[in-house]
Amino acid sequence: MKREEIKVSVLRVGGTNCDAETKRAFEELGVQAEILHANELVRRGNLLEYHVLVFPGGFSYGDYVRAGAIWAKWIMAKLGEELKAFVNENRFTLGICNGFQVLVEAGFLPGFDGVSPYPEAVLATNFPPGYNCRWIHLKHENRGKCAFTWKIPHGKVLRLPVAHSEGRFMFAKEKEKEFLKRLCDNDQLVFRYCDRNGEYAEGRFPTNPNGSFYDIAGICNPEGNIFGLMPHPERAFYWWQQPDWTRQKQMLQYGDGKLIFESIIEYLVEKF
Amino acid sequence: MSISLYIRRKTFPLFEVNVLGASDQQLLEISRELGVGLNLQEMNRVQEFFRRKGRNPTDVELQTIGQTWSEHCFHKTFKGVIKFDGEEIDSLFRTYIAKATNDLKPRWCFSIFEDNAGIIRFDKSYGVAVKVETHNHPSAVEPFGGAATGVGGVIRDVLGVWADPIACMDVLGFGPLNFDYEKLPPGVKHPKYVYMGVVAGIGSYGNNMGIPTVNGAIYFDESYVGNVVVYCGCVGLLPLKKFRRNAKPEDIIVLAGGRTGCDGIHGVTFASAVLTEKSEEVSRPAVQIANPIEEEKLKRAIIRIRDLELASAITDLGGGGLSSAVGETAKRFGCGAVVELDKVPLKYPGLAPWEIYVSESQERMLLAVPPENLQKVLEVFRSEDVEANAIGKYISDEVLKVYYQGEKVAEIEIPFLFEPPKVVRTAEYKSKVFEEPTFEEPKNLTDTLLQLLASPNIASKESVVRTYDHEVKGNTLLKPLQGESAGPNDAAVLKPLDDSWKGLAISCGMNPNYGKIDTYWMAASAIDEAIRNNVAVGGRRIALLDNFTWGSPEKPEVLSSLVRACKACYDFATAFKTPFISGKDSLYNESPLGTVTPTLLITALGIIPDVRLVVSMDVKEVGDLIYVVGRTYNELGGSEYYRLKGFVGNTVPKVRAKEALKIFKAITRAIDLGLVKACHDLSEGGLGVAAAEMAFAGGYGMELYLQKVPVENLNRNDFVLFSESNSRFLVEVSEKAKEEFEALLRGLAYSEIGKIAKTPSLCVYGLSGDVVVDASLNDLLACWKRTFSSEV
Structure with a gap:
């Protein structure tokens, strides 16, 4: 498939607010990206025209109950069947921050046995509590399953910003061990919070900014075509978005966030 | 009744x-x-x-x-007549604020003092709209809601000139967080409660709307216990050719956004009154309820309507609700209006007609739409899930007619509505004399520096700043916090356009403590501080905003301090060639604890031609030279150092505009030539605090020699180190750029005062050559961070 043929839909509803910069990141890499109101997608009924579907960051519908829960219920009610078909056709879905919360609430992630009718995990209130906007480090854990990171070397440390108040990834206590094993066995673990040297945070704040179980920052489904993460790759795309660019002697062309967008595009280019 | x-x-x-x-x-x-x-x-x-x-x-x-x-x-006060010192000032606004802009007549001002936000040119096609609001009274009664709706309101001001909001800034003033509960009068909320509520309210609105909060300050003063200060600012971007302001008779009045309810009734009369013990009970309904998601949707719809050029005018519903939005629009376009109140969608039934007309329910905008575009406009709103209704139309007769259930409930001529009797007030100046302190110079200033770093007005506000999303939209190029230690950058820089390297620098200046001595020099200092913060990162072609928080103008002494501040605004805006483009005043900040300390916030908006040259405040490399630029005077009145010692003092810092302007220009030039590796302005805590901040933000130590600091009339280490004289910078320059840099500063007060050292500590040698400060970066940083590490 040619790069310029790739079509990305960046979805939005009331309260979505990271759509423009997400679209910009895709466009910078030469693919077609379009911001689409979810109402419009329902009206058009053309989801399958797109290769990549993105749930961007924001506060969908105000997140007045658990973050992402309202949009998740909305999307399953209005587009559930189409979305399942989209996933089953091996198209690609990305959830960033609020989008990750939506994918978890909708049962797409971790999706151990396909789309779950109820959430199998949760992105709970941060610990320590409160909204937190800062740059953190992530270690790439995936061994090649995730289409959004397959180009990133295993073990590479990336630097991206987080900005959320509900990002603590958790399983139900009694299933923690079992589910973690499945995540690892299925190669669903994608990013874990670590320090700049790649040492895992082990839950320590602020290296792990939200108290996530096992320092989990991002996971994919068993097939590797649905990926969600709390940090914002679209805010770490250009060199000048990095917090310490004024200290760099040699300007890098891009930030680490680009690796994620590039991976999925190259996946499509090379494998389709 | x-x-x-x-x-x-x-x-x-x-x-x-x-x-x-x-x-x-x-x-x-x-x-x-x-x-x-x-x-x-x-x-x-x-x-x-x-x-x-x-x-x-x-x-x-x-x-x-x-x-x-x-x-x-x-x-009324700013437009009224003031008798002062034998002269009669007809309108403070026209005589000082607007006059500065009119005298300067900058070509890059697009629309100033006309609408709710001022617009300046950013480049050939784009304009930048900016507004800073005060929301003190509501925040005193209901901190979370008051602050949140303050942010919501200022964002609508920017939307109200067709601009897409791209950044927010917030400057806050609270009473001391450890204020004694016993001393709290009835009806006044504890500063800590107010602080937590206000900070949460601001974060909640900006974050939910997806607008980065990029700049701000938090200031503490006893007088803010009863009068919290909440300044909310917003910057927006608009393609100038899409700017529409040509409503005419027969255009339809469209009300869009949230529904109207009983919240925010009489907000403006409440805001123009003195807070009392009963404010809670009487005025609680005057505070509106915030719903940022409604405004987010509204914003999307309005930007689409702008781009499709479907409407002829727009304004937000803020103070006074429909009554002021409809009236002001009619007045502006020389027409009248007919409004049918039953077409206004309500949150619940039972509102009296007057309540519908004056309610300040949030998230509402008013558009004027040519009849042929009405359906298209309503369709845009519908597609964004926003409620919108035609509630009337503009007419050629200059009269306002309001109907309810078919009955006329109001008919007033518009000219009458905008000709209230002119207020005449008297101002009387009494100069204040504080005890000029005499105390011995401490031998060792290490502890003093550590204490200053931990003092509330200087200490790190990281725990607050991190609760605001300052990265959303992905265009924040210079962030409020710099480096791993989160050092305080002087200004935020945005890169608003994808295909341009042009940047926007946003900074502020505020020195209430100087105003206790003299509001004239306080205003001058605030202007200097806002400008030098902007210059420090590379900003120029600077525009200013003025925001006044004052006590009751009916008190002659309070009024005289306002007049003096306004005079300084004129004097220094013209001297620095920085026009005022917008502003706002909040008067009657009085509580059972007394009058608020006069508090002038100056916001500065600068342009950076190429953001790749932007400079941050953290030191970069061992061996580089440290320069101080600007002269240090014996001016410690109102300083943080005197406050630490328990004094106010009289020697308020002055501004020497001619010298300052030359310094600003030289710094700008040096930045443009790439000679500046780090730059930080000297403000609260003076040289000592600025040096410490630069050092721990960059992770390298410094060795400084006070003997080399250009001073006048100063012979004490503590005064040289902590004087807050204006128009000064600390600059890092590499050895090889030394000559070129010094050539630019020839004839100005400057000096190379030391070096960046490998040892991670700040070491300062005093006037007689002995060590007066020797502190490890870890200790400096720990003290600076400790004060607010767990407040929020």
């Missing part, structure tokens, strides 16, 4: 108010009972007007007049 004064007119709640037959005393009673806040002179004008009409006003009419003539909406 006294029956004889009010006659119920209809089956719905509409009252005729017996103004014609009322005595002066009864007029005041009416004003008080209806909560319209009009004084006798104004009530007499109303009486005279309705006598000519030969009928009594309805409550809708009286309320409309009350809202329009309120201090909040009409700025």
Whole structure:
């Protein structure tokens, strides 16, 4: 498939607010990206025209109950069947921050046995509590399953910003061990919070900014075509978005966030 | 209510108010009972007007007049006459603020003092709109809601000139967080409660709307215990050719956004009154309820309508609700308006017509739409899930007609509505003399520096800043916090356009403590600080905003301090060639604990031609030279150092504009030539604090020699280190750029005062060559971070 043929839909509803910069990141890499109101997608009924579907960051519908829960219920009610078909056709879905919360609430992630009718995990209130906007480090854990990171070397440390108040990834206590094993066995673990040297945070704040179980920052489904993460790759795309660019002697062309967008595009280019 | 004064007119709640037959005393009673806040002179004008009409006003009419003539909406004090020092000042606004801009006549000003936000040119096609609001009164009564709606309101001000909001900034003032509960008068909330609520409210609105909060400050003062200070600012971007302001008769009035309810009734009269013990009970309904997601949707729809060029005018609904938005639009375009109140969608039934007309429910905008575009406009709103309704139209007669259930409930001529009697006030200046402190110079200043770093006005506000999303939209190029240690950058820089390297620098300046001595030099210092913060990162072509928080202008002494601050605004805006482009005043900040310390916030907006040259404040490389630029004077009055010692003092820092302007230009030039590796302005805590911040932000130590600092009339280490003289910078320059840099500064006060050291500590040698400060970066940083590490 040619790069310029790739079509990305960046979805939005009331309260979505990271759509423009997400679209910009895709466009910078030469693919077609379009911001689409979810109402419009329902009206058009053309989801399958797109290769990549993105749930961007924001506060969908105000997140007045658990973050992402309202949009998740909305999307399953209005587009559930189409979305399942989209996933089953091996198209690609990305959830960033609020989008990750939506994918978890909708049962797409971790999706151990396909789309779950109820959430199998949760992105709970941060610990320590409160909204937190800062740059953190992530270690790439995936061994090649995730289409959004397959180009990133295993073990590479990336630097991206987080900005959320509900990002603590958790399983139900009694299933923690079992589910973690499945995540690892299925190669669903994608990013874990670590320090700049790649040492895992082990839950320590602020290296792990939200108290996530096992320092989990991002996971994919068993097939590797649905990926969600709390940090914002679209805010770490250009060199000048990095917090310490004024200290760099040699300007890098891009930030680490680009690796994620590039991976999925190259996946499509090379494998389709 | 006294029956004889009010006659119920209809089956719905509409009252005729017996103004014609009322005595002066009864007029005041009416004003008080209806909560319209009009004084006798104004009530007499109303009486005279309705006598000519030969009928009594309805409550809708009286309320409309009350809202329009309120201090909040009409700025009576700034537009009135002030007798001061033998002269008569006809309008502070025209005489000082607007005059500075008119004298300078910058070509890059696009629309100034015309709408709710000022617009300047950013480049050939784009303009930048900016506005800073005060939301002190609501935040005192309900901190979370007051602050959140303050942010919501200022974002709508920017939307109200067709600009897409791209950044917010917030400057806050609180009482000391450890204020004694025993001393708290009834009705005044504890500073800590106010602090937590206000910070959460601001974060919640900005984050939910997806607008980065990029700049701000938090200041503590005893007088803020009873009068919290909440300044909310917003910057927006608009393609200038899409700017529409040409409403005409027959255009439809479209009300869009949230529904109208009982929240925010009489917000403006409340904001123009003194806070009392009863404010909670009486004024709680005056605070609106925030729903940022509604505004987010509204924003999307409005930007689409702008781009499709479907509407002829727009304004936001803020203070005074519909009554002021409709009236002001009609006035602006020289027409009248017909409004049908039953077309206004309500949150719940049961509102009286006057309540619908003056309610300040949030997240609402008012558009003027040519009839042929109405359906398209409504369709855009519908597609964004935003409610919108045609509620009336503009007409050629300059009269306002309001209907409810087919009955006319108000008819007032527009010119009358905008000609309230001119307020005449008297100002009287009494210069203040504080004890000039005499204390011995401490031998070792390490502890003093550590204490200063931990003092509330200097200590790190990281725990607050991180609760605001400063990265959303992905265009924040220089962030509020710099480096791993989160050092305080002087200004935020945005890169608003994808295909351009042009940047926007946003900074602020505020020095309430100097105002205790003299508001003239306080204003001058705030202007200098805002500008030098902007210059420090590479900003130029600077525009200013003024925001006043003052006490009751009816007190001659308070008023004189306002006049003096305004004079300084004129003097220094013209001297620095930095026009005012917008502003706002909040007066009557009085509580049972007394008058607020006069607090002038100056916001500066600069342009950076190429953001790749932007400079941050953290030191970069061992061996580089450290320069101080600007002279240090014996000016410690109002300084943080004196405060630490328990004094105010009299020697308030002055601004020497001619010298300052040369320094600013030289710094700008040096940045453009790439000679500056780090730059930090010297403000609270002076040289000592600035050096410490630069050092721990960069992770390298410094060795400095006070002997080399250019001073005048100073022979004490502590004064050289902590004086807060204006127009000074600390600059890092590499050895090889030394000559070129010094050539640029020739003739100015500057000196190479030391080096960046490998040892991670700040070492300062005193005037006689001995070590006066020797502190590890870890200790400096720990003290700076400790104060607010767990407040939020």
